[in-house]
Amino acid sequence: MEKFWLKKAREAWSVPAGTPDGVLLEKVRSGVETLSDLFTTERPGNGKFRDYMSDPKLLAAYGLFFFPQSFARASFSVRRLLDVYAWNPLGSDETPLRILDLGSGASPCGFAAAEIFREKFPERKTVITAFDRSRAAVQAAREIAQNTGSEKNPQVSVETLVGDLKKLVPAKLGLPPQDLILLGWSLNEAVPANEDAFPFLKNLAPLLSKNGAIVVLEPALKLTAERLRRASDSVAQNPGNPFFRLAPELGNHTCPLLREGIFWEHEVRKWTPPESLEFLNRTLFRDISCLKFAWSAFGKKPGKHFDVPAGAAELLRLVSPLEATKTCLRFTGINPAGEKKSVEIPTRGLSKSEVKKIAAEWERGDLAALAGTLSPLGNAGHFRLDGKLLPPEL
Numbered sequence: 001m002e003k004f005w006l007k008k009a010r011e012a013w014s015v016p017a018g019t020p021d022g023v024l025l026e027k028v029r030s031g032v033e034t035l036s037d038l039f040t041t042e043r044p045g046n047g048k049f050r051d052y053m054s055d056p057k058l059l060a061a062y063g064l065f066f067f068p069q070s071f072a073r074a075s076f077s078v079r080r081l082l083d084v085y086a087w088n089p090l091g092s093d094e095t096p097l098r099i100l101d102l103g104s105g106a107s108p109c110g111f112a113a114a115e116i117f118r119e120k121f122p123e124r125k126t127v128i129t130a131f132d133r134s135r136a137a138v139q140a141a142r143e144i145a146q147n148t149g150s151e152k153n154p155q156v157s158v159e160t161l162v163g164d165l166k167k168l169v170p171a172k173l174g175l176p177p178q179d180l181i182l183l184g185w186s187l188n189e190a191v192p193a194n195e196d197a198f199p200f201l202k203n204l205a206p207l208l209s210k211n212g213a214i215v216v217l218e219p220a221l222k223l224t225a226e227r228l229r230r231a232s233d234s235v236a237q238n239p240g241n242p243f244f245r246l247a248p249e250l251g252n253h254t255c256p257l258l259r260e261g262i263f264w265e266h267e268v269r270k271w272t273p274p275e276s277l278e279f280l281n282r283t284l285f286r287d288i289s290c291l292k293f294a295w296s297a298f299g300k301k302p303g304k305h306f307d308v309p310a311g312a313a314e315l316l317r318l319v320s321p322l323e324a325t326k327t328c329l330r331f332t333g334i335n336p337a338g339e340k341k342s343v344e345i346p347t348r349g350l351s352k353s354e355v356k357k358i359a360a361e362w363e364r365g366d367l368a369a370l371a372g373t374l375s376p377l378g379n380a381g382h383f384r385l386d387g388k389l390l391p392p393e394l
């Protein structure tokens with residue numbers, strides 16, 4: 001898809017064919033800066049984002065810098081929902097799998113999910129419905145499907161809808177039940193980040209199939225990540241609402257980090273950015289080595305029940321990095337009951353490189369079975385593990 005966006009950028013900046021990509025990307029960088037500021041330091045306080053996707057230069061800049069990141073983050077979340085959280089979207093065998101991408105832009109999240117569906121359910125066709133207020137953005141999704149996506153994946157087709165998520169009345173969309181509804185970095189634009197997101201999410205229930213899932217991806221900013229956790233807590237804590245929590249928490253507890261208000265839950269995942277993105281970043285100096293984002297998944301059926309694996313002392317989901325100090329490895333995690341535990345693992349007997357290797361293996365968001373003896377330390381919630389971390393048998 002990189003080639004597609006380079007072509008779009010060439011058209012938007014009227015750069016003649018044959019001009020080296022580097023010259024083009026030097027121009028595109030100003031568009032990336034504008035978008036990056038809009039998403040962070042210059043976020044509109046009233047939540048009213050301008051329709052930046054309808055500006056061809058900003059659309060292409062988005063395509064080269066943010067599209068690959070959205071694609072990778074959505075791939076990660078949908079894959080994890082299937083593999084770790086045991087979500088199964090299959091209902092009847094007759095219909096194609098349907099993905100509704102709300103605030104889709106050019107639908108990086110939709111394409112990412114479709115690629116995973118193709119891999120997991122090769123016998124099924126997939127229909128992506130890309131919904132956005134920007135006609136230019138959903139048109140780009142169609143072009144991607146024609147130019148690149150369909151070649152690789154004839155099982156996928158793209159339909160488009162132009163509309164305003166703020167006025168979305170699900171019944172009026174007249175869509176068949178959707179197996180996956182995605183909101184990739186669009187919730188915070190459609191519902192100002194200081195408002196409760198739960199009523200908006202609840203309104204999507206009539207669109208979702210009985211085995212379906214809603215996956216919401218949001219910026220890892222405190223404001224947006226905490227708001228998503230509050231919505232997730234509302235889902236988990238209110239029996240009788242249309243959804244159950246599916247991921248990423250391991251149980252139906254409220255978020256302990258939210259109660260404390262110091263740190264906030266988000267994933268930090270290493271990835272390999274495309275070359276054009278790396279080039280754009282040369283003078284932007286953003287940290288693009290990791291993808292940081294908050295996510296949540298909800299469905300109409302209860303999620304997987306997580307237990308401490310047999311023989312382990314605890315099961316934790318890492319909500320901090322795994323840090324190596326001179327004497328130990330330490331991290332904080334949350335167990336299926338919602339208890340936050342800070343754990344130190346003495347590294348006596350391990351070489352520096354062994355410690356470094358272990359620290360690099362574990363990422364924020366991973367699930368770890370604590371194999372060994374877990375003993376309380378002086379401070380409440382602090383423990384020492386004489387043993388090691390293992391990926392739990394799922």
Ligand SMILES: C[S@@+](CC[C@H](N)C(=O)[O-])C[C@H]1O[C@@H](n2cnc3c(N)ncnc32)[C@H](O)[C@@H]1O
Nearest residue numbers: 070103104105132133164165166184185186189
């Ligand atoms: C940050 S972009 C995310 C695009 C894409 N989902 C992704 O993951 O990269 C937010 C998208 O939401 C769309 N959007 C914002 N407010 C909207 C609204 N009220 N109705 C429909 N789309 C909206 C924007 O046009 C934009 O395409």
